[in-house]
Amino acid sequence: MKILNKCVIGTILIAMLGVGYVSAQPGQRRPEEPLPEGFKPASTNTFLSQYPAVNPITQQAMFRVNAPGANIVQLQLGGQHDMKKDEKGVWWYTTEPLVVGFHYYAILIDSVQVMDRGSEAYFGSNWESSGIEIPEGPEGDYYRFNRELPHGHIRSIYYWSEINGIERHINVYVPAEYEANPDKKYPVLYLVHGWGEDENGWSVQGHMANIMDGLIASGKAVPMIVVMPSGDIKTNSDVREARGDVTEIYVQNLVPYVDKTFRTYTDREHRAMAGLSRGGFQTCRTVFPNMNKFAWLGTFSGFFVRDGDVINAFDGVLKDADAFNKQMNLFFISTGTEERNPKEMVEVLKTHGINIIVFHESQGTAHEWLTWRRALNEFAPKLFK
Amino acid sequence: MKILNKCVIGTILIAMLGVGYVSAQPGQRRPEEPLPEGFKPASTNTFLSQYPAVNPITQQAMFRVNAPGANIVQLQLGGQHDMKKDEKGVWWYTTEPLVVGFHYYAILIDSVQVMDRGSEAYFGSNWESSGIEIPEGPEGDYYRFNRELPHGHIRSIYYWSEINGIERHINVYVPAEYEANPDKKYPVLYLVHGWGEDENGWSVQGHMANIMDGLIASGKAVPMIVVMPSGDIKTNSDVREARGDVTEIYVQNLVPYVDKTFRTYTDREHRAMAGLSRGGFQTCRTVFPNMNKFAWLGTFSGFFVRDGDVINAFDGVLKDADAFNKQMNLFFISTGTEERNPKEMVEVLKTHGINIIVFHESQGTAHEWLTWRRALNEFAPKLFK
Numbered sequence: 218m219k220i221l222n223k224c225v226i227g228t229i230l231i232a233m234l235g236v237g238y239v240s241a242q243p244g245q246r247r248p249e250e251p252l253p254e255g256f257k258p259a260s261t262n263t264f265l266s267q268y269p270a271v272n273p274i275t276q277q278a279m280f281r282v283n284a285p286g287a288n289i290v291q292l293q294l295g296g297q298h299d300m301k302k303d304e305k306g307v308w309w310y311t312t313e314p315l316v317v318g319f320h321y322y323a324i325l326i327d328s329v330q331v332m333d334r335g336s337e338a339y340f341g342s343n344w345e346s347s348g349i350e351i352p353e354g355p356e357g358d359y360y361r362f363n364r365e366l367p368h369g370h371i372r373s374i375y376y377w378s379e380i381n382g383i384e385r386h387i388n389v390y391v392p393a394e395y396e397a398n399p400d401k402k403y404p405v406l407y408l409v410h411g412w413g414e415d416e417n418g419w420s421v422q423g424h425m426a427n428i429m430d431g432l433i434a435s436g437k438a439v440p441m442i443v444v445m446p447s448g449d450i451k452t453n454s455d456v457r458e459a460r461g462d463v464t465e466i467y468v469q470n471l472v473p474y475v476d477k478t479f480r481t482y483t484d485r486e487h488r489a490m491a492g493l494s495r496g497g498f499q500t501c502r503t504v505f506p507n508m509n510k511f512a513w514l515g516t517f518s519g520f521f522v523r524d525g526d527v528i529n530a531f532d533g534v535l536k537d538a539d540a541f542n543k544q545m546n547l548f549f550i551s552t553g554t555e556e557r558n559p560k561e562m563v564e565v566l567k568t569h570g571i572n573i574i575v576f577h578e579s580q581g582t583a584h585e586w587l588t589w590r591r592a593l594n595e596f597a598p599k600l601f602k
Numbered sequence: 603m604k605i606l607n608k609c610v611i612g613t614i615l616i617a618m619l620g621v622g623y624v625s626a627q628p629g630q631r632r633p634e635e636p637l638p639e640g641f642k643p644a645s646t647n648t649f650l651s652q653y654p655a656v657n658p659i660t661q662q663a664m665f666r667v668n669a670p671g672a673n674i675v676q677l678q679l680g681g682q683h684d685m686k687k688d689e690k691g692v693w694w695y696t697t698e699p700l701v702v703g704f705h706y707y708a709i710l711i712d713s714v715q716v717m718d719r720g721s722e723a724y725f726g727s728n729w730e731s732s733g734i735e736i737p738e739g740p741e742g743d744y745y746r747f748n749r750e751l752p753h754g755h756i757r758s759i760y761y762w763s764e765i766n767g768i769e770r771h772i773n774v775y776v777p778a779e780y781e782a783n784p785d786k787k788y789p790v791l792y793l794v795h796g797w798g799e800d801e802n803g804w805s806v807q808g809h810m811a812n813i814m815d816g817l818i819a820s821g822k823a824v825p826m827i828v829v830m831p832s833g834d835i836k837t838n839s840d841v842r843e844a845r846g847d848v849t850e851i852y853v854q855n856l857v858p859y860v861d862k863t864f865r866t867y868t869d870r871e872h873r874a875m876a877g878l879s880r881g882g883f884q885t886c887r888t889v890f891p892n893m894n895k896f897a898w899l900g901t902f903s904g905f906f907v908r909d910g911d912v913i914n915a916f917d918g919v920l921k922d923a924d925a926f927n928k929q930m931n932l933f934f935i936s937t938g939t940e941e942r943n944p945k946e947m948v949e950v951l952k953t954h955g956i957n958i959i960v961f962h963e964s965q966g967t968a969h970e971w972l973t974w975r976r977a978l979n980e981f982a983p984k985l986f987k
Contacts, residue, residue, distance in 0.1 A: 263729050264836040286713030288673075328671030331716035338723030338730040344648050345723040345730065362760055362769045370757040373773075373805070377749040384747045388758075399784040420758070451649040 253279065259336075261319070261350045266335035273352045276314040280324075282333065283307050287326050294322035294349075317353040318587030319422050321346045339422055342413040348422065359431050360424040360590050366434040367393035371420050374478075378470040383452060385466070388420050390443035391479070392433055402482045404601040405442045405475060407467065408593075409492030409499055411519070416447040418493075419593075422586050428594050437598040444475055448496050464503045468510065489600050491515030491549065493589045505534040508544050513600050515549035517592035518584055520559040527562040528569050538570030549596045551577035553588035575599065638664065644721075646704070646735045651720035658737045661699040665709075667718065668692050672711050679707035679734075702738040703972030704807050706731045724807055727798040733807065744816050745809040745975050751819045752778035756805050759863075763855040766835060770851070773805050775828035776864070777818055787865045789872035789986040790827045792852065793978075796879030796904070801832040804978075807971050813979050822983040829860055833881050849888040853895065874985050876900030876934070878974045890919040893929050898985050900934035902977035903969055905944040912947040913954055923955030934981050936962035938973035960984060 252258070256270035256279055268281035280292050285306025292298045292310045300308035321341045324333045332338065336347035369392045375384040395403065408425070410418035419425040425443065432438035448463055476483045488511050492500040497519015504514045522530040535541055541548075548571065552558050563576045577595045579588040637643070641655035641664055653666035665677050670691025677683045677695045685693035706726045709718045717723065721732035754777045760769040780788065793810070795803035804810040810828065817823035833848055861868045873896050877885040882904015889899045907915040920926055926933075933956065937943050948961045962980045964973040 263725075264834060265728050282714075284712070284714040286674075288712070326711045326714050326716065327669070327673070329667075329669040329711050329716075331711065331714075331719065332723075332730060334716065334729045336730075337725075338717075340648075343650050344719045345717060345721070364762040364769065368760065370759050370774075372755040372757050374755050375747055375753065384749060389755075396781075396784075399781075449649060 404487035409496030411494030489513035553582035794877030794881030874898035938967035
């Protein structure tokens with residue numbers, strides 16, 4: 218008598234598990250044909266999926282959808298592209314070269330927008346989306362896992378929000394040294410996602426832990442706690458109506474919870490906030506009326522002033538340049554060069570006398586994750602110094 | 603001049619973000635019609651989705667797919683069900699009463715199996731699946747978030763596996779009291795998922811943190827660290843071939859990493875392992891040849907012996923009942939009454955003299971999450987005592 222070999226066990230298990238499980242379509246996930254020369258499975262795929270495949274040299278991506286029963290299959294990735302059906306009912310599309318970093322995409326099956334099941338799920342546009350990481354060596358070093366470094370832990374936590382009337386989920390990056398220093402206190406950066414994403418965006422799509430691990434290990438950034446909340450107001454399924462404003466939730470419920478739960482400095486000099494896109498706007502809306510609680514802020518692709526009258530925007534908080542300069546330590550504004558650029562507004566503010574602005578442009582990138590990974594990598598070293 | 607109001611900002615943002623983002627289909631997610639009497643959005647939905655909806659009294663679920671361009675739309679949930687199209691091209695299906703707890707499901711659009719985009723993504727069957735939680739009051743109390751209790755944190759960690767040649771992801775439940783007791787050491791339970799799921803299964807689908815928080819707060823279980831690894835051997839996208847055996851990875855890479863990283867007791871009396879389904883089988887395969895490292899084990903819906911000759915199975919480790927009883931403290935075997943039941947094999951082992959078996963049957967449940975939530979709730983209190 219011996220332990221069942223893996224194949225037999227596999228068969229038994231698949232048979233057993235078939236009842237409650239969605240049946241597998243291995244053909245979709247493990248095509249028998251080898252990948253074309255130069256292509257490899259994207260790092261964003263589920264671990265058994267060969268496609269989508271990426272070519273690290275040409276930066277092209279190749280998509281494959283097994284849908285013999287469909288009439289039209291399209292790829293939605295920076296525009297809509299018709300895929301081409303082969304004789305087996307498999308649909309194919311190879312892209313032009315893409316920008317390095319993370320991109321959302323979707324598949325349209327007879328006009329119904331769905332996830333590509335070769336991809337892991339990434340929350341974007343307020344639902345679970347497909348995503349693809351386009352690799353490139355030198356650019357990615359700072360946001361890749363480096364086995365030589367000490368690693369912080371990201372903690373998944375639910376805290377009770379009185380205002381929201383429900384438990385809210387946060388992810389908290391705790392630096393590697395935290396537990397080895399049980400008497401040391403740490404500054405805190407609150408880091409917010411953008412529209413349609415959620416509190417997992419920075420850790421999953423943004424690789425923020427790798428970025429922070431590298432900055433802290435090299436001494437470029439001081440060890441800090443990074444709290445990543447949701448910028449959306451979820452309600453429980455019995456209520457489903459927005460209650461409270463997210464700024465109130467942050468200031469009245471989240472900050473006290475974090476200060477109670479972690480060894481933090483609780484003064485404004487040791488508290489920063491930043492966000493990307495809508496999260497950058499939420500940062501301005503949260504920090505400006507609460508400058509007694511925050512001394513540092515950053516807005517990544519998220520400095521929005523409708524009519525451009527930036528000096529009078531945000532309830533006039535920027536009007537008295539001297540007062541603002543004295544109160545805040547850093548006003549970090551960043552953008553990709555290929556998206557709407559707040560450069561002119563930044564110039565107006567500087568001319569007006571605001572001298573704590575640091576303006577960062579990410580070359581050749583748009584409203585996308587590479588812009589924000591770079592922004593965090595520039596911003597975090599400037600904090601708490 | 604004032605801060606842009608939310609509507610305007612919303613419009614600007616959606617316009618700005620439209621470039622890089624998958625365009626939204628709000629109609630699919632927020633139908634204007636109110637939910638039918640007695641139904642509410644499932645707790646497993648993305649936060650804007652009204653459907654699928656559940657009726658807590660009748661335990662029925664109602665599915666909705668907006669797919670005017672499709673010819674056939676089906677729901678795959680314990681069988682395949684044709685959905686019915688209304689005059690607007692929206693497809694509907696209402697189920698019979700379902701078992702309480704978590705169920706995977708999929709949608710078939712013209713025979714292509716896809717996720718329902720109303721649902722959050724749950725990794726099952728080796729890809730991102732839709733899931734629905736069927737609520738029930740009394741059953742769920744022990745696995746729901748309880749704001750009155752101290753809460754452990756789940757840490758998301760990558761550790762380097764020399765055998766796997768890649769960083770591997772684990773989730774680690776650290777009890778609420780851990781940081782308040784910087785000199786205290788803790789026992790460790792290694793808890794493994796089943797086939798087609800991943801290291802997130804126990805924390806997401808299983809609500810293990812709520813279960814452990816409750817058991818520890820009530821004094822039923824001793825405070826312990828729970829390590830949830832992947833039972834699959836992922837490789838990086840350059841390799842994509844299985845290297846090493848998962849047992850070797852656990853014993854040679856994971857256990858030393860955990861003992862180095864956390865304040866653990868490192869003797870066998872303070873180390874347990876359990877798993878569900880294939881994870882239960884992996885537990886037997888890991889613990890039996892390493893009984894110098896583990897003194898407690900549990901297999902939930904995962905006690906598989908092909909020909910039923912249980913006394914001679916697993917390389918004969920159960921043959922000498924006295925030796926086995928002396929060496930191990932607990933051999934916990936559980937099952938749902940509605941799945942393949944190892945009851946007879948358990949009886950044979952007991953008659954044979956193995957007296958450290960605890961056998962648990964989950965009434966009325968099959969190979970599904972309610973079985974395993976109950977199993978953990980029964981198993982954890984018996985450990986390290």
